[in-house]
Amino acid sequence: MRAPVSEHMRVHVVDPSAYTPPYNHALCRALATAGAEVSLYTSRFAYGAVAPPAGYARQDAFYRTASHVGDTRVRRAVKLAEHVPDMLRYRRAARAADVVHFQWLTVQHLDRHLLPRGRPLVLTAHDILPREPRPGQLAAQRRLYDRFDAVVAHSEHGRRRLVDELGVEADRVHVIAHGALRPWEGHAEVQLPAELRGGDRPVVLFFGLMRPYKGLDILLDAWRGIQGAELWIVGMPRMDLSALRATAPGGVRWLTRFISDAEILAVMRRASLLVAPYREIDQSGVAFTGLGAGLPLLLSDIGGFPEIAASGAARTFAAGNSAALGEALRDLLADQAALADMAERARAAAAGEYAWESVAQRTLALYRQLLGR
Secondary structure (H helix, E strand, C coil): CCCCCCCCCEEEEECCCCCCHHHHHHHHHHHHHCCCEEEEEECCCCCCCCCCCCCCEEEECCCCCHHHCCCHHHHHHHHHHHHHHHHHHHHHHHHHCCEEEECCCCCHHHHHHHCCCCCCEEEECCCCCCCCCCCCHHHHHHHHHCCCCEEEECCHHHHHHHHHHCCCCHHHEEECCCCCCCCCCCCCCCCCCHHHCCCCCCEEEEECCECHHHCHHHHHHHHHHCCCCEEEEECCECCCCHHHHHCCCCCEEEECCCCCHHHHHHHHHHCCEEEECCCCCCCCHHHHHHHHCCCCEEEECCCCHHHHHCCCCEEEECCCCHHHHHHHHHHHHCCHHHHHHHHHHHHHHHHCCCCHHHHHHHHHHHHHHHHCC
16 A cells, blocks of 8 residues: 655655765755655765765665775675675664655566565665666566566657656656756865876866766877877776776876765866766766766767757767767867857756756655656
8 A cells, every 4th residue: 555645745765775975965955945744865986085964864774885885896795695684674664655766676587576565655766777787687677667667767869768668657667857967066176186296288078987988088089190289087996907007098197986975066177178978877967077077078879878968068979989089079178269158058958858956846746756656
C-alpha cells in the first residue's frame, strides 16, 4: 500500500557509495529549499571533505567500516560484506519516507531484492548501463529498472536508450536535466595547485576521473597540432597513464590526483575552454561543473552533449575523430569573441534551464505524481 500524499513531503535521497557528493548536495539542498523534508543516506566520502548539509539531514549509513580502509582491494571486499546488512537496515529506515530516490545502485543482482517496499521508488540513471561491467552486471541492471516506479534520465538521449534499448515503459521514464554544479561554494578560495602555477598562455582543461571511455588518447593525439596554448590534464586516474604520458606532445601539464572542491574553481578560472572528448556518455557532471563555472565547453557529439550545445554554451565535434577535435580546438583558441559568447551563454544556461530551482520543481512534481497514484 502506497504512502499517502503528504503536505510536508518526506524525501530520502540514497547514494550508498557516495559516488556523486556534489550532485547529492545540490539536489538535496534544492529540494529542501522548495519545501520538502529531505534526508540524504550515503557513506563517508573516501577522498576528502564534502559540503555540509544545507537544509537537509545526512546519514552516513552505509559501509561504515569499509570507508576507513585504505587499501582499495580490501575496501571493496569489506564493502561487499557490509552491503546486504546495510541495505536491509536502510529498508527499515525507509518506512519514515514518503518517496525514496536512489542515485546509484551497483550490486544490481542483489539490490533488486533489497529495495524498500510500500513507498514510491525513483532511480536516477546517471549511467544508463554500467561502464566496464562485470559478468552478468548488464542483465542485472536491466532487471533492476523493473523494480522502480520511475526512472530519471538527464537527457532525451538517455530516455530513448531506456525505452528503446532496455525496454523500460515510456511512462516510467522522466527527463529531468542535470543541474549546473558549483562544488566550491562554501569553501574559502584557494590558489592554483603548485603544479599548475606560472605561465600566461591560454589553457584547455581536461578534468575529472580519468577512464578509458573519456577519450584522453584522442585529445592527446589532437593536441599535436596546437601551438600557443597549454593542455591541463587534471584529476584522479582510473586507468594506466604510463603509455599516454610517455608519448604525450609538448605543452601538456599533468596533475593526477584527487582535486578538492576548493581547488576546482581555481583550476577552472584559469582555463579558457573545457574539453570532454568522450567516446560514450549520457550526461556528465564534469560538463555541468564547467557550466557552473561559466566555462565554454567543447564536447564530442554523443549522448546528451548535443542537448547542452543547443544552449550555445558548447560546441561539438565528431566523437572519436582526433583531426576534427584538433580543428575545433584551433578554431576556438583563435576566436576570443566566440569563447566570450559561449562563456556568457554558459552562465545563462546555469542560471536558467540548468538551475537547481528548476530541477527541484520538476523532481517534486514527479514525486507528487507518484504519490497521487
